[in-house]
Amino acid sequence: MRIVIAEDDPLLREGLALLLRAESLDVVATAADPDGFLAAVDAHRPDVAIVDVRMPPTHTDEGIVAAVEARRRRPDLAVLVLSAYVERAFATELLAQGSSRLGYLLKERVGRVEEFLGALHRVADGGTAIDPDVVAQLLTRSRPDTRLDRLSPRERDVLALMAEGLGNTAIAERLFVTDGAVHKHIRSIFAKLDLAPTDRADRRVTAVLHYLDDAHRRA
Numbered sequence: 001m002r003i004v005i006a007e008d009d010p011l012l013r014e015g016l017a018l019l020l021r022a023e024s025l026d027v028v029a030t031a032a033d034p035d036g037f038l039a040a041v042d043a044h045r046p047d048v049a050i051v052d053v054r055m056p057p058t059h060t061d062e063g064i065v066a067a068v069e070a071r072r073r074r075p076d077l078a079v080l081v082l083s084a085y086v087e088r089a090f091a092t093e094l095l096a097q098g099s100s101r102l103g104y105l106l107k108e109r110v111g112r113v114e115e116f117l118g119a120l121h122r123v124a125d126g127g128t129a130i131d132p133d134v135v136a137q138l139l140t141r142s143r144p145d146t147r148l149d150r151l152s153p154r155e156r157d158v159l160a161l162m163a164e165g166l167g168n169t170a171i172a173e174r175l176f177v178t179d180g181a182v183h184k185h186i187r188s189i190f191a192k193l194d195l196a197p198t199d200r201a202d203r204r205v206t207a208v209l210h211y212l213d214d215a216h217r218r219a
Helices: 010-022 034-044 062-073 088-095 107-111 113-124 132-140 153-163 168-175 179-192 200-218
Strands: 002-006 026-031 048-052 078-083 102-106 128-130
Touching: 002 010, 002 034, 010 026, 010 107, 026 034, 034 048, 034 062, 048 062, 048 113, 062 078, 078 107, 078 113, 102 107, 102 113, 107 113, 113 128, 128 200, 153 168, 153 179, 153 200, 168 179, 179 200
Parallel strands: 002 026, 002 048, 048 078, 078 102, 102 128
Antiparallel strands: none
């Protein structure tokens, strides 16, 4: 796995590089600003980019803009975004570009090494990894939605874990239920959200995007 890190805080940038190299991962370049990050992506063609949301010069959305541009240049690039706070607009902006090979984590998650590495590998393998605190805040700040109100409490639990990027087996383990029960809940979620029985993966992504987009729009 070839990795580029874009982080303006030198301590965190070098700390991430040391952590990943200690795990035998190939950090091919680090950058302190968006221009350096995009140049590194072009030069090194990494598999994964780890990008801070707020970067120079204004420390607002430069990291998100650079991540979207990097994905435009290299659609197969996996991106793991790090943020000090829950940035609801930024999370949904990234997801609007397509949720595969995409992660959004709070920086505090880096200190939980096993969780951080698990999210990194999930994104690199083509999945999605959304920080559970991001999902929780999107949910608690949202107002009721007609379609989401159709879901049972257990179905909402399942959908929240789907939004984190967990697969059926991982959801079953988290909720202490069987894989079959999770599959049944997901089928019910699709039906209650009026998602047509086309490609299962597409319906799964659509359900998660509806969940996150609705939470952001109504917060």
